[in-house]
Amino acid sequence: xxxxxxxxxxxxxxxxxxxxxxxxxxxxxxxxxxxxxxxxxxxxxxxxxxxxxxxxxxxxxxxxxxxxxxxxxxxxxxxxxxxxxxxxxxxxxxxxxxxxxxxxxxxxxxxxxxxxxxxxxxxxxxxxxxxxxxxxxxxxxxxxxxxxxxxxxxxxxxxxxxxxxxxxxxxxxxxxxxxxxxxxxxxxxxxxxxxxxxxxxxxxxxxxxxxxxxxxxxxxxxxxxxxxxxxxxxxxxxxxxxxxxxxxxxxxxxxxxxxxxxxxxxxxxxxxxx
Amino acid sequence: xxxxxxxxxxxxxxxxxxxxxxxxxxxxxxxxxxxxxxxxxxxxxxxxxxxxxxxxxxxxxxxxxxxxxxxxxxxxxxxxxxxxxxxxxxxxxxxxxxxxxxxxxxxxxxxxxxxxxxxxxxxxxxxxxxxxxxxxxxxxxxxxxxxxxxxx
Numbered sequence: 001x002x003x004x005x006x007x008x009x010x011x012x013x014x015x016x017x018x019x020x021x022x023x024x025x026x027x028x029x030x031x032x033x034x035x036x037x038x039x040x041x042x043x044x045x046x047x048x049x050x051x052x053x054x055x056x057x058x059x060x061x062x063x064x065x066x067x068x069x070x071x072x073x074x075x076x077x078x079x080x081x082x083x084x085x086x087x088x089x090x091x092x093x094x095x096x097x098x099x100x101x102x103x104x105x106x107x108x109x110x111x112x113x114x115x116x117x118x119x120x121x122x123x124x125x126x127x128x129x130x131x132x133x134x135x136x137x138x139x140x141x142x143x144x145x146x147x148x149x150x151x152x153x154x155x156x157x158x159x160x161x162x163x164x165x166x167x168x169x170x171x172x173x174x175x176x177x178x179x180x181x182x183x184x185x186x187x188x189x190x191x192x193x194x195x196x197x198x199x200x201x202x203x204x205x206x207x208x209x210x211x212x213x214x215x216x217x218x219x220x221x222x223x224x225x226x227x228x229x230x231x232x233x234x235x236x237x238x239x240x241x242x243x244x245x246x247x248x249x250x251x252x253x254x255x256x257x258x259x260x261x262x263x264x265x266x267x268x269x270x271x272x273x274x
Numbered sequence: 275x276x277x278x279x280x281x282x283x284x285x286x287x288x289x290x291x292x293x294x295x296x297x298x299x300x301x302x303x304x305x306x307x308x309x310x311x312x313x314x315x316x317x318x319x320x321x322x323x324x325x326x327x328x329x330x331x332x333x334x335x336x337x338x339x340x341x342x343x344x345x346x347x348x349x350x351x352x353x354x355x356x357x358x359x360x361x362x363x364x365x366x367x368x369x370x371x372x373x374x375x376x377x378x379x380x381x382x383x384x385x386x387x388x389x390x391x392x393x394x395x396x397x398x399x400x401x402x403x404x405x406x407x408x409x410x411x412x413x414x415x416x417x418x419x420x421x422x423x424x425x426x
Contacts, residue, residue: 002295005291005292008338010338034336103319104329105319106334109334189400190317190403190404
């Protein structure tokens with residue numbers, strides 16, 4: 001499978017990447033590791049006229065301790081996040097979710113920013129970011145802005161990113177004493193989740209993000225509320241699929257996905273000590 | 275677009291279309307056909323090579339993304355007539371049946387032990403999750419990787 005022909009530009013700085021985006025508008029797509037975009041281009045579900053390669057922007061590859069928060073550059077690869085002592089100790093859920101993305105080869109190329117900007121409801125990382133109440137830093141012609149994870153994912157493969165903007169950083173509150181669990185149900189080890197549930201509990205406050213349970217990555221608000229009001233894991237997890245409109249496909253129908261969301265969320269809450 | 279890639283220690287330059295996949299470049303322009311194309315959708319791992327020492331699936335990378343990088347393919351592992359320890363272990367443990375997945379499996383296994391030299395059986399099985407063997411010959415593959423690990 002060969003993608004439709006395109007022009008290729010390699011950005012050497014964030015500023016240059018933004019200039020190229022401004023120049024080419026909606027004809028252009030940014031490519032980092034390419035592990036979400038290239039398959040779409042090979043299936044010809046995406047056919048950008050211009051590909052702007054930001055994969056070599058070292059300035060956007062970092063994991064920093066910034067007091068209350070961790071800042072992770074958008075170009076940081078999954079293998080770096082997965083094995084980072086800082087991420088493991090401060091936001092263990094993110095390290096666990098990242099280690100479930102694809103397989104080692106995929107994690108050598110894929111980036112945290114790419115996984116977020118792709119906005120795939122079946123992707124592991126957005127659900128973890130929602131559970132952790134993280135945020136995303138976006139750069140563009142009018143400067144930088146920061147968006148909460150809940151408002152960033154707007155629809156199927158759609159995010160709050162404008163055509164002339166790029167995601168530059170992911171920010172997560174440090175939760176060194178949290179307990180967490182990432183539950184993923186799939187057919188083959190390397191597959192996308194049929195359903196996944198990301199759970200984190202910190203000082204009695206619970207965060208739950210769901211994978212592949214709607215057209216976008218979503219928060220299981222009813223579960224979080226129930227836990228806050230003293231419900232048990234078994235009671236709260238019964239509400240996991242409330243308000244969800246999961247996809248139906250060859251792997252699972254809607255009812256089965258709702259069942260999985262309840263079971264995985266219960267396991268996640270129990271594993272997190274609830 | 276002109277790309278210059280160091281493949282198995284030799285620096286080569288070719289003119290490629292930006293949409294050329296790295297695996298096609300390796301097989302057709304660099305004429306190294308040891309790297310196989312299997313599923314062509316980054317699932318099976320048959321096309322696994324190393325870029326800057328790390329295992330990647332060359333069907334999901336553009337040749338232009340490898341411009342200026344170091345690529346190692348299965349042809350670059352042996353030292354003359356002397357097989358790489360992983361190749362030798364695959365040979366000794368009969369870690370192949372039809373052989374189609376073998377180049378990718380060996381490249382993934384070498385990268386796995388580079389990152390975790392003392393990997394145990396469970397870690398090896400998990401570490402090779404990105405490589406499928408249609409003959410289901412996993413048992414001897416894992417045995418071969420364990421053998422190399424214990425020799426290190």
